[in-house]
Amino acid sequence: MPELPEVETIVQRFRSQVTGRRIAGFVSRWARQVSPSVAVVRRSIVGREIEQLGRRGKYLLFRLDSGGFLSVHLGMSGRLEWAEDGDTRPAHVRAAWEFEGGGRLLFCDPRKFGRIRYAPDQAGATAELGPEPLERRFTLAVFQERLGRRARLLKPLLLDQSVIAGLGNIYADEALFRAGLHPLARSNRLSVPQVSALYAAIRAALREGIRRQGTSFDWVYAGGGMQAHLRVYGRTGEPCRTCGTPITYLRVAQRGTHICPKCQAQ
């Protein structure tokens, strides 16, 4: 489900709720979602206070007063819910954090692709991640260098979290459309204006996603409004908002991919 804008929205929603709270307990019945292990995570986080809730790529990051980090990756279908005592228990609860003074944070994940990890340092709590696309340090020059390293297809390159963090299938398609680039174009053959257009397109697509509190598509993620403003994703057969040509669907790197065949000619 969630890409950078959705995760950012969730972080903003829960930040005030959990910041400064002390963890009293942690339970999970799905051990393979938790690393290094449920016991190690519990031992590492119980009794600690959450100093800050942040985001890195698609990971939620809880910084603890021990200096350690707890990360939550929502996978395809994960979500967080806050519950007070007496609330009815939602479906598909895979893990829960209990807080001193009451309240529980629930990790619900029907498909069980989500992951929970503890590490003493931030980098250890996530996979290897490229730069944050909305940070100042992510300059056009940085992006250009990363595109030029190898001859990758653009679509899978944008989905590669070690190249750039946070883009998923929706915002990759949206960024390519905004830049007027074909998903099968080679990353190291772009002109300087094309690189510049893609750089701006990525940031604009993500920023609009955040402003609209993410994309709500099916039963998985609720509350966002970006779905009404997508240019190509999920719009197969519908007219391009720029030129009216029907949006077409193709498969690139095993992912459904949506393009305007006229605006994104190969």
Add this chain to the structure above:
DNA sequence: TGGTATGTTCCAAA
């Protein structure tokens, strides 16, 4: 029923 799904990782093949 079969196809598809907002994700990641690992291995085989080209």
Add this chain to the structure above:
DNA sequence: TTTTGGAACATACC
């Protein structure tokens, strides 16, 4: 060596 394709993970929806 680099890049891509495919499978696996697990469940729900259309």
